[in-house]
Each structure stands twice: as C-alpha cells, then as structure tokens.
Amino acid sequence: MNLFIYLRPLELADAHISYRWRNDPEIWEYTGFKPDRYISPEMEIEWLSRKLKKRDEKRFAICLLDSNQYIGNVQLLEIQDGKAWFHIFIGEKELWGLGISQKATTIVTYYAFAELGLKSVQLSVNPLNVAAYKIYEKNGFTYTGVDEKNGFLEMTLTRESFSRKYPLLEL
Template sequence: MTSTWLSGRLVRLRPMEPDEVESLWRWNQDPEVMRWLTARYPESLAQAQARAAARPVNSYSFLLLGIEVIADGALVGVAMLVDGNPETGRAELNIYLGERDRWNSGYGTEAARLLCRYGFDQMRLHAVSLSVVAENEAARHVYRRLGFVEEGRIRDGFRRDGRWHDMILMGMLEGELRDEEPAGDVDG
C-alpha cells in the first residue's frame, strides 16, 4: 500500500526504496539532467548502491523523498530537505527531476510546494533556503512563484563547462509559501 501523506494533484512524495538506486544512478549519468547540479565523481552502479546503503535514515536533518507521478506511479525525481536544524528552524531544499520527458509538467513545482509545506507544518521549520545557478532562470522563476525571495549571491560559486557561474541564494519564511496551482516546472 502506498502512503499518501505527501500527495498533491500531480505527484506524491514518498521514501525511496533500495531498488530505486539504479534510477538515481542513471539520472546522474545524464549530462542534461546534471547541467546545473553539483556533479559527483564518476561512480559505478555498485558504488552508488553502497553510497545509498550508507545514507542516513530520514530524519529532521536529512529527508530524502522520491517524486512519484500519481497518474502512472513512475518515479521521476527526488526532493530533499537537508541540514535541518531544530534550534534555528531552518533547512535547505534540493530537488531535481531525472526523467527529462517529464520536465515542464508541473511535477517539480508541486513536489517543491509539498515538501516546503511539510517542512513548515510538520517539521515546524521557520525558513527554507536553497541555492540555484544564476543562469537557471526557469528554476528561479518557479522558486519565486512558490514564494522564495533572493537573499544573496555567491560570485563564481559554481563551475560548469569550463566557466564559473554565480549562485543565487533564495529563502522563504513560514507563511510565505504560495499555494497556487502548478504551471511550469523546474527543468532538471
């Protein structure tokens, strides 16, 4: 039986299963999916499985959930709240869709909204932050629509394709999450 405790109109967020490591590994091999994400050193599927087995269990400080499409049950990405700290009431949002044919579907937008709502309502977070490459305007647009505001910039904070890119720091306080319907998506 599938849990529906983090379900929206399009997607549900649920704990990752051990046999889903292969999807994560496959997504991490796709340069287009990884374009604006921090790349890992090359690893074999066996290394990815070992890393997943050593990953901490979901908790206040580390929450990893799969993004599953309600219509067909397909795993299409991951959403995380990391570095959660109950003393400061803050955590960082990380999210990506690995299935490129599911980009621009509203799935990433809804997943981010669901996870932020969970963070504010259930984890009693006061703030959720994220960082995004300045050139990733599609993602920045989605984050602004959700209620994130730009709080700062790290100059030359990310290197890709032989050049440095600025990172935009964004944040949202409890009460600022916008609950409008998804239209568009984080692209990758």
C-alpha cells in the first residue's frame, strides 16, 4: 500500500484527536514520554496552546492526502544556533510500518534545511526501537553517541549529508 502524505502546521483543533494518542501507552513505548495520568481533551488543548506559541518550535500534523486524516505529529524543537531536535510519531497504529514516518522525516528535514536554513537536525531514539533507527539511517542520520541520562542513541543529520542524499532537492 502506497500512502501519500502531506504536512500542515499543527492546529489547536488537533487536540481533539491527539489527546487519545497521549493516553495510549503503546504509542509511547519507545519514547522518553510515559503517560502517568489521563490526559483530557481540555488538558491537551491547554498544553498545545502553550506549545504553539513557542517561537523555537515548528510543529506539524501528518495527514493522509486522500482523506485529509490527521494521523501523527512531526516537529522541530529547540531551534537555535542553526540546530534543532527532531521528534515524530504516528498516532494511528493501524498505519504503523507503512513508510509514513520515513516520508514525513524527509519532508520535515528538507524544510529544516531549505526553509529554516539549519545546519543540523538531531534526535534521540530508544535502542529497542529498531524500526525507527532504520528509518533515520535511510534518511541520512548518523549515530553520534548515547544520551547518558536514558541510554537513547543520538543521531544527527547535517545539511551537507542531506544534500548528498537528495541532490535533486535544491537547498
């Protein structure tokens, strides 16, 4: 199955869907975030409202092109000094393993380099999340070390390595 996606800026109305994802521990199994209480729609709206005001973050909804269904988030956080931290998740579990994360990663890293002019994008990934690690490698991220706090693997994608991987995309 070949699904086409697009990214759009995350909107406050998305909280009416994303609160469900925040309450599903299976979605967060391999992340540093562990839900410790029920997140109501109102709590999610309040949280998202604060996040959308941050100037050093770019948050996007991942949507299916054919239906406009909102299915996950991808974001660039702590944008400063030519760098950003990358995060992604697919909230609709029936769409896991279909290549959506790889496509969304390519789109948002192109945006990071071409539109924001960043020099590098960093991420950390749970070493048990082999599928995510492979996606990041396919997108040109390279291993740079281990986060001492949580044992997650750190990876970086530079503007130069992205340009070599995707030479037809002008930066």
